[in-house]
Amino acid sequence: xxxxxxxxxxxxxxxxxxxxxxxxxxxxxxxxxxxxxxxxxxxxxxxxxxxxxxxxxxxxxxxxxxxxxxxxxxxxxxxxxxxxxxxxxxxxxxxxxxxxxxxxxxxxxxxxxxxxxxxxxxxxxxxxxxxxxxxxxxxxxxxxxxxxxxxxxxxxxxxxxxxxxxxxxxxxxxxxxxxxxxxxxxxxxxxxxxxxxxxxxxxxxxxxxxxxxxxxxxxxxxxxxxxxxxxxxxxxxxxxxxxxxxxxxxxxxxxxxxxxxxxxxxxxxxxxxxxxxxxxxxxxxxxxxxxxxxxxxxxxxxxxxxxxxxxxxxxxxxxxxxxxxxxxxxxxxxxxxxxxxxxxxxxxxxxxxxxxxxxxxxxxxxxxxxxxxxxxxxxxxxxxxxxxxxxxxxxxxxxxxxxxxxxxxxxxxxxxxxxxxxxxxxxxxxxxxxxxxxxxxxxxxxxxxxxxxxxxxxxxxxxxxxxxxxxxxxxxxxxxxxxxxxxxxxxxxxxxxxxxxxxxxxxxxxxxxxxxxxxxxxxxxxxxxxxxxxxxxxxxxxxxxxxxxxxxxxxxxxxxxxxxxxxxxxxxxxxxxxxxxxxxxxxxxxxxxxxxxxxxxxxxxxxxxxxxxxxxxxxxxxxxxxxxxxxxxxxxxxxxxxxxxxxxxxxxxxxxxxxxxxxxxxxxxxxxxxxxxxxxxxxxxxxxxxxxxxxxxxxxxxxxxxxxxxxxxxxxxxxxxxxxxxxxxxxxxxxxxxxxxxxxxxxxxxxxxxxxxxxxxxxxxxxxxxxxxxxxxxxxxxxxxxxxxxxxxxxxxxxxxxxxxxxxxxxxxxxxxxxxxxxxxxxxxxxxxxxxxxxxxxxxxxxxxxxxxxxxxxxxxxxxxxxxxx
Amino acid sequence: xxxxxxxxxxxxxxxxxxxxxxxxxxxxxxxxxxxxxxxxxxxxxxxxxxxxxxxxxxxxxxxxxxxxxxxxxxxxxxxxxxxxxxxxxxxxxxxxxxxxxxxxxxxxx
Numbered sequence: 001x002x003x004x005x006x007x008x009x010x011x012x013x014x015x016x017x018x019x020x021x022x023x024x025x026x027x028x029x030x031x032x033x034x035x036x037x038x039x040x041x042x043x044x045x046x047x048x049x050x051x052x053x054x055x056x057x058x059x060x061x062x063x064x065x066x067x068x069x070x071x072x073x074x075x076x077x078x079x080x081x082x083x084x085x086x087x088x089x090x091x092x093x094x095x096x097x098x099x100x101x102x103x104x105x106x107x108x109x110x111x112x113x114x115x116x117x118x119x120x121x122x123x124x125x126x127x128x129x130x131x132x133x134x135x136x137x138x139x140x141x142x143x144x145x146x147x148x149x150x151x152x153x154x155x156x157x158x159x160x161x162x163x164x165x166x167x168x169x170x171x172x173x174x175x176x177x178x179x180x181x182x183x184x185x186x187x188x189x190x191x192x193x194x195x196x197x198x199x200x201x202x203x204x205x206x207x208x209x210x211x212x213x214x215x216x217x218x219x220x221x222x223x224x225x226x227x228x229x230x231x232x233x234x235x236x237x238x239x240x241x242x243x244x245x246x247x248x249x250x251x252x253x254x255x256x257x258x259x260x261x262x263x264x265x266x267x268x269x270x271x272x273x274x275x276x277x278x279x280x281x282x283x284x285x286x287x288x289x290x291x292x293x294x295x296x297x298x299x300x301x302x303x304x305x306x307x308x309x310x311x312x313x314x315x316x317x318x319x320x321x322x323x324x325x326x327x328x329x330x331x332x333x334x335x336x337x338x339x340x341x342x343x344x345x346x347x348x349x350x351x352x353x354x355x356x357x358x359x360x361x362x363x364x365x366x367x368x369x370x371x372x373x374x375x376x377x378x379x380x381x382x383x384x385x386x387x388x389x390x391x392x393x394x395x396x397x398x399x400x401x402x403x404x405x406x407x408x409x410x411x412x413x414x415x416x417x418x419x420x421x422x423x424x425x426x427x428x429x430x431x432x433x434x435x436x437x438x439x440x441x442x443x444x445x446x447x448x449x450x451x452x453x454x455x456x457x458x459x460x461x462x463x464x465x466x467x468x469x470x471x472x473x474x475x476x477x478x479x480x481x482x483x484x485x486x487x488x489x490x491x492x493x494x495x496x497x498x499x500x501x502x503x504x505x506x507x508x509x510x511x512x513x514x515x516x517x518x519x520x521x522x523x524x525x526x527x528x529x530x531x532x533x534x535x536x537x538x539x540x541x542x543x544x545x546x547x548x549x550x551x552x553x554x555x556x557x558x559x560x561x562x563x564x565x566x567x568x569x570x571x572x573x574x575x576x577x578x579x580x581x582x583x584x585x586x587x588x589x590x591x592x593x594x595x596x597x598x599x600x601x602x603x604x605x606x607x608x609x610x611x612x613x614x615x616x617x618x619x620x621x622x623x624x625x626x627x628x629x630x631x632x633x634x635x636x637x638x639x640x641x642x643x644x645x646x647x648x649x650x651x652x653x654x655x656x657x658x659x660x661x662x663x664x665x666x667x668x669x670x671x672x673x674x675x676x677x678x679x680x681x682x683x684x685x686x687x688x689x690x691x692x693x694x695x696x697x698x699x700x701x702x703x704x705x706x707x708x709x710x711x712x713x714x715x716x717x718x719x720x721x722x723x724x725x726x727x728x729x730x731x732x733x734x735x736x737x738x739x740x741x742x743x744x745x746x747x748x749x750x751x752x753x754x755x756x757x758x759x760x761x762x763x764x765x766x767x768x769x770x771x772x773x774x775x776x777x778x779x780x781x782x783x784x785x786x787x788x789x790x791x792x793x794x795x796x797x798x799x800x801x802x803x804x805x806x807x808x809x810x811x812x813x814x815x816x817x818x819x820x821x822x823x824x825x826x827x828x829x830x831x832x833x834x835x836x837x838x839x840x841x842x843x844x845x846x847x848x849x850x851x852x853x854x855x856x857x858x859x860x861x862x863x864x865x866x867x868x869x870x
Numbered sequence: 871x872x873x874x875x876x877x878x879x880x881x882x883x884x885x886x887x888x889x890x891x892x893x894x895x896x897x898x899x900x901x902x903x904x905x906x907x908x909x910x911x912x913x914x915x916x917x918x919x920x921x922x923x924x925x926x927x928x929x930x931x932x933x934x935x936x937x938x939x940x941x942x943x944x945x946x947x948x949x950x951x952x953x954x955x956x957x958x959x960x961x962x963x964x965x966x967x968x969x970x971x972x973x974x975x976x977x978x979x
Contacts (some may be wrong), residue, residue, distance in 0.1 A: 022944060026941055027896060029941070049914045
């Protein structure tokens, strides 16, 4: 077909019209010659020619670029149809936009978080190596330095292996000191990560030697922030924890590992760190790069062999410890994966419900358009052609819906991007990029086909003559089957989502109402980390902290101030093995462990932890007096049974020279690790066990956040180079702790709520339509004496039958699916019968309301009007 | 296959009809019906698209003329390419018919 002909096709059509006209005239002439009347002759000629329009169309099609041409026609026609039915279009587009928007948003998260590779060279070869002692409750655990050294010397599966010891460093610069996140790393760290510097160099093997010239590598961000992107920065010095370091290099923009790290220093293992006793001190992260051709399983096999060798060699410390090899990407996103899996299932369901709803709308409209379509048929339109036009309309609908959906998704993504990385790792890289847009385009077309195909097939099936005969009273019972099935489907999916969100909501409420054993209201916390270079002795550290506490407690509005080596609001920092006289004989590897805190006397009062027996620490507990300890109730119950623990002794931190401390008090349990069970904890006074890394707690009369500047000022009044990091209120910390369950509960509930609204709209729509179609029948019934209540019952029972079927199917579906959420549930089983019944009842009531409104309309039918309507 | 065969046949018949001279659509249909002793009924629904197709391929050309009864009508005539095409198609048709006949009525041994 030539373009020329395509452009001239209208002229051609005119020609053909004239030609066919000529044919009719000639034939008519001949017919008259055969003896027919004028009228008969014309009629016979027409009959012989057939449908002239169809002939013209066929020729017209030959002249056009078939598909594009008719597509353009269909699109124009579709836009006209959609504009004409603005109300229908708005509802359909909005419904679909919700479904498509939700899917786009969740897919963009999955794409950014799970599917895009980490920003390192060959990231799939980077693995984390961890120690593991499942029997003691440590499925994955940090690595002790001597074990790391032995691993590095004997394992052959890796190109490079490096230790990482994340830490914070006080950085003195300008007026206010700052605390920076960073890590001490082995020189092979950058090789293992596959990261190259933007300028300067990374570490060399000789930097690993303790006592050599101190060098540091900066992150791109720190270089820009503190050195004004100075190109001459290499070789300049910076002071960290009172010690001077020379800048060796600056990393590429975006390199941040461990997450949040801004600078890297060479690891410093002193003799003690590598000694035999240090094998039990687990605090290193170890990463490695697999040699090409070595699988994770092979590496795992080798590492297990290495660990069991160490177990034989050092039974005292290594019994029970093996090792685990996990890919870094797996570790980074591991716990989010299942959340995203559940959420993507939920939005998939939501989209299906939206599709069912729109299909229902289209079917309802199809009855109205039946006459139009029948006329088209009789004018000579082909079935396929009409079906294609209807599907084009549907895709137009879903296409516009994706436009709106993308806007919704962009809003959602903006909200998600502001989440801290603890809730959603890599959240900052979520965006509507090309793959996401492609995904949206694909689901737009698929949904268009999904909800458009059934109505299109339905509408083009019937015999046109019948429809035309039926007149305006276009009623057909056949289509009801499909619409009812769609309502059942919607109810089923909505019930599954509602059960899922019901279970999460219940878990969340129970999680929130758990008594954690401490108060977080009106408390402000901050982190203090004293540099060893300046505070080398315990006495200096104690003195510093005493002064800070004294100054803070005299501030107006501050009730108490306290210090502890860990913050229970963020999970206990330390866990140590301990022994009582009964347990003394056990090998160190078998001794039980407990949470361990070094605290100031006021700690229990500040955090509202109740004293159950004995006394708290006082100022009299000092270096010169006998060592004392306080234990939690769980520890007392478990290891002292019915004996009074007061006056008994306990040794904490086994294997490092046993020091027996007298138990002077028992306090309430604190759920610092998980809300599941009260952890056993042991406390020591900071005046007897100096600690350089402390959390500061300040409890005030009212809102604590306004004391942030006061705390900084008071600390700087004691030491002007000492920063206070991570100042946050107790409420903020507690919110952070439940942020992830909160996020998934919120999102799933949102999706389930939308599903409920859409499903009840679906029920309402179908019932309204039924009532409208049965007006005549209802009129007859009422004319024959049926009461309003029996009409009401007639309509309601119809709607409720569908709902009940949906609820039954949905319950079965939920029963099968909720087990996938087991890991998210807290004190609720995946098949919690109460939740199932509550949700089913709730959905039933909503559905009842949705069909009650049209049912009431049915009772208002005036029999006379209904019958005359005929 | 069958559709192709029939369509090709109609093209062949039209070309053959035009060997005698130019004719308009009505005459073409009439001649085909007449010559086949009314066995072949030409559907006008396919006649005009076929004429269009043949013209599109350059095998026939058209012009407006006056009919026997003084009506304006569109006439078609064979082009040189059409004549070649007719010869080719006729010989193919004869081969085909011969082949089918041999299958239907096998030669006596």
